[in-house]
Amino acid sequence: MKQLRAFWLSLLSSARDLSPIIIVIAFFQFIVLQQPIPDLANLIGGIFLVMLGLSLFVYGLEICLFPLGENMAYAFARKGNVWWLLAFAFALGFGTTVAEPALIAVADEAAKVAAVGGVIAETEAAKQSYANGLRLTVALSVGIAIVIGVIRILKGWPIHYLIMTGYLGIVIMTAFAPPWIIGIAYDSGGVTTSTITVPLVTALGVGLASSIKGRNPMIDGFGLIAFASLTPMIFVMLYGILVQ
Amino acid sequence: MSGLSNFLIILLETVRDVLPIAVIIFGFQLFVIRRAIPQLKRVLLGFVYVILGLALFLQGLEQALFPLGKLMAQQLTDPAFIYPGGEPVGGMVHWTDYKWVYLFAAAIGFATTIAEPSLIAVAIKANDVSGGTITLWGLRISVAVGVAIGIALGTFRIVTGTPLHYYIIIGYIIVIIQTFYAPRMIVPLAYDSGGVTTSTVTVPLVAALGLGLAATIPGRSPLMDGFGLIAFASLFPIITVMGYAQLSVVSKKFSINHQ
Numbered sequence: 001m002k003q004l005r006a007f008w009l010s011l012l013s014s015a016r017d018l019s020p021i022i023i024v025i026a027f028f029q030f031i032v033l034q035q036p037i038p039d040l041a042n043l044i045g046g047i048f049l050v051m052l053g054l055s056l057f058v059y060g061l062e063i064c065l066f067p068l069g070e071n072m073a074y075a076f077a078r079k080g081n082v083w084w085l086l087a088f089a090f091a092l093g094f095g096t097t098v099a100e101p102a103l104i105a106v107a108d109e110a111a112k113v114a115a116v117g118g119v120i121a122e123t124e125a126a127k128q129s130y131a132n133g134l135r136l137t138v139a140l141s142v143g144i145a146i147v148i149g150v151i152r153i154l155k156g157w158p159i160h161y162l163i164m165t166g167y168l169g170i171v172i173m174t175a176f177a178p179p180w181i182i183g184i185a186y187d188s189g190g191v192t193t194s195t196i197t198v199p200l201v202t203a204l205g206v207g208l209a210s211s212i213k214g215r216n217p218m219i220d221g222f223g224l225i226a227f228a229s230l231t232p233m234i235f236v237m238l239y240g241i242l243v244q
Numbered sequence: 245m246s247g248l249s250n251f252l253i254i255l256l257e258t259v260r261d262v263l264p265i266a267v268i269i270f271g272f273q274l275f276v277i278r279r280a281i282p283q284l285k286r287v288l289l290g291f292v293y294v295i296l297g298l299a300l301f302l303q304g305l306e307q308a309l310f311p312l313g314k315l316m317a318q319q320l321t322d323p324a325f326i327y328p329g330g331e332p333v334g335g336m337v338h339w340t341d342y343k344w345v346y347l348f349a350a351a352i353g354f355a356t357t358i359a360e361p362s363l364i365a366v367a368i369k370a371n372d373v374s375g376g377t378i379t380l381w382g383l384r385i386s387v388a389v390g391v392a393i394g395i396a397l398g399t400f401r402i403v404t405g406t407p408l409h410y411y412i413i414i415g416y417i418i419v420i421i422q423t424f425y426a427p428r429m430i431v432p433l434a435y436d437s438g439g440v441t442t443s444t445v446t447v448p449l450v451a452a453l454g455l456g457l458a459a460t461i462p463g464r465s466p467l468m469d470g471f472g473l474i475a476f477a478s479l480f481p482i483i484t485v486m487g488y489a490q491l492s493v494v495s496k497k498f499s500i501n502h503q
Contacts, residue, residue: 017364020355021445025312027351032344033319038312046308049300050359056297057361058368064290066369068269068281075277084276091272095264101257102447113468159432160423167416174409183408183471190478191447193439195298196262198362200269202369202436217373222432225366229439229478 007055014054018047061199069203077211082154089150092201093228094143102191103138107131110184117180119244134239141235142192145227146201152223153208156215159223166230173237181240188236189229201225254306255299262295298444301361305445313352314452320345321456342403342457346396349453353395353477356445357388363440370433378433386488387437390481395450398476402457405464408472415479422486430489437485438478447474 029035037043076085097103111120111127111134120126152162174182193201201224209221273281281287319325326341357363367383401411423431450473458470 017359020358021309021352024348024351024355025309025316028316028320028344028348029312032348033316033325035319038315043308043312046304046306049304049307050309051304053297053299053301053304054359054361054364056293057301058297058364060290060293060295060297061365061368062290064287064294065365067283067290068287071282072269072272072277075273075279079277084272088268088272088276091268092265095268099261099264101261102443159435160420163435164420164423167420171409171413171416174413180468183468183475186408186412186475187471187473190439190441190474191443193362193443194261195362195365195443196265196294198440198443199365199369200265202366206369206373218370218429219432221373222370222436224436225439226432226435 007059010055010059011051014051014058017054018050022047057195065196065199066203069200070207073204073207074211077208086147086150089146089204090143092143092197092204093146094139096194096197096200097142097192097228098135098139100192100194100197102194103135103188104131106184106188106191107134107138110134110181113180113184114243117178119178119180130243133243134236137235137239138188138192138232141231142228145231146224148231149205149224149227150208152227153205153215153220154212156220159226163226163230166227166234169234170230170237173234173241177237177240178244181237185233185236185240188232192232193225193228197228198225201228250306251299251303254303255295258295258299258302262291266291298361302444305448310448313449316348317449317453317456320348321453321460323460339400339403342399345399345403345453345457349399349450350392350396352449352453353446354388354392356449357391357441358384360441360443360445362443363387363437366433366436366440374429378430382488383433383437383485386484387441387481390437390484391441391446391477393484394476394478394480395453395473397480398473399453399457401472401476402454402464402469403461405461405469408475412475412479415483419479419482419486422483422490425490426486427489427493430486434482434485434489438482441477441481446477450474450477 029037072088076088108127108131111131114120114130115122115127120130148162152159173185177185202222205224206217206221209215209217209219215221273279321342325344363384367378367380370378370383371380397411401408426434451470454473455470458464458468
């Protein structure tokens with residue numbers, strides 16, 4: 001009974017999370033475009049699925065992804081072997097990015113742009129190898145980003161100098177990169193961090209910062225995702241320069 | 245029936261996406277840490293919830309919201325809607341003609357960000373770690389406002405055809421200046437909130453809007469000009485989250501001075 005009630009409450013909170021989307025769509029559909037909703041039953045069914053999915057996800061987050069990320073952080077801190085921790089950080093960044101569907105979509109799009117721009121041949125094979133190269137580049141850069149982020153937590157470096165260096169790197173690369181890759185490169189920063197990676201990586205960072213003496217989980221624990229969305233921009237532009 | 249088989253495909257795809265993560269975690273757990281995971285059964289059950297939840301979430305989005313949202317993006321960027329009287333005057337595109345597009349961009353950016361699962365995750369964690377100082381809704385709304393501004397500005401950029409990197413570089417300069425004045429505690433979280441905004445819900449809708457705009461405006465090509473909206477959506481939340489923290493510091497000082 002108690003569980004059922006908790007589930008009902010979480011469904012309600014998911015409904016609240018979704019209400020802005022419904023309001024926006026209704027407003028533009030009825031008032032601006034002045035058209036009826038094409039398939040109302042389907043829409044309501046879909047919204048119910050989204051609500052149910054969101055509730056299950058948030059519940060799973062609290063009993064699985066958060067504790068898992070934190071336990072790994074504590075275990076590595078207790079083990080005291082930095083190299084294994086860094087290897088794990090790299091594997092997590094690389095492994096979760098290389099299969100990321102949003103990244104696959106962006107890489108394919110980038111290959112199309114490159115083919116139209118005459119950078120690579122207009123064949124399926126050339127496009128495929130270009131897209132795969134781009135995906136590996138981005139995955140590599142996210143792996144490196146998480147490693148840098150973990151070293152920063154261990155050393156307690158302030159985050160803003162590292163981020164500013166990253167910004168400087170992006171600005172410099174923008175000056176040298178071929179113009180057609182710049183838009184893709186800037187967008188690639190946003191697509192790397194998926195819905196499952198984010199909670200795991202956040203819990204890992206916070207867990208590390210709270211298990212090391214003298215680190216503040218708020219100041220030192222966050223920031224891993226920031227690195228993971230910064231380095232791909234630099235690496236994709238580098239890839240554009242090298243393949244040119 | 246097609247809905248069910250469609251759901252099974254999405255479920256399998258979600259499992260495939262999660263597989264590398266599971267292999268890495270359990271591999272390190274078994275071979276490096278060599279300790280049993282505490283409450284293993286509960287964690288595995290949670291994993292099932294996460295996968296099932298994500299699959300249902302995606303199924304619902306693809307069944308209902310994405311087709312409608314994409315259709316609306318197409319209709320709003322359609323020249324027939326923007327110029328009800330026929331062709332634009334003298335064949336020139338004026339940026340004010342696209343006012344509904346900016347409004348839609350801002351509204352849909354805000355609304356999808358509120359429903360973004362990874363932002364919910366980070367907000368829960370931040371609320372936890374800060375001992376409640378950072379509220380769930382405070383963070384989520386300031387991030388959503390950032391995405392709204394970012395995407396609206398991004399559509400404006402596509403309409404006017406101005407170079408992307410100028411906007412981004414100016415954004416970076418604002419971020420750097422704010423970093424020195426914002427409360428130290430918020431800075432890493434603000435940087436993180438740039439990366440979490442754009443995933444499952446926001447990217448497909450925003451991409452449809454960008455491509456629709458770039459395809460219909462004379463002189464723009466969807467391949468070259470359709471990009472950049474996601475970059476805007478990951479930059480502006482950094483500014484608004486730090487701004488929100490700065491505002492709350494200022495308003496606290498103000499109320500103390502006036503007591």
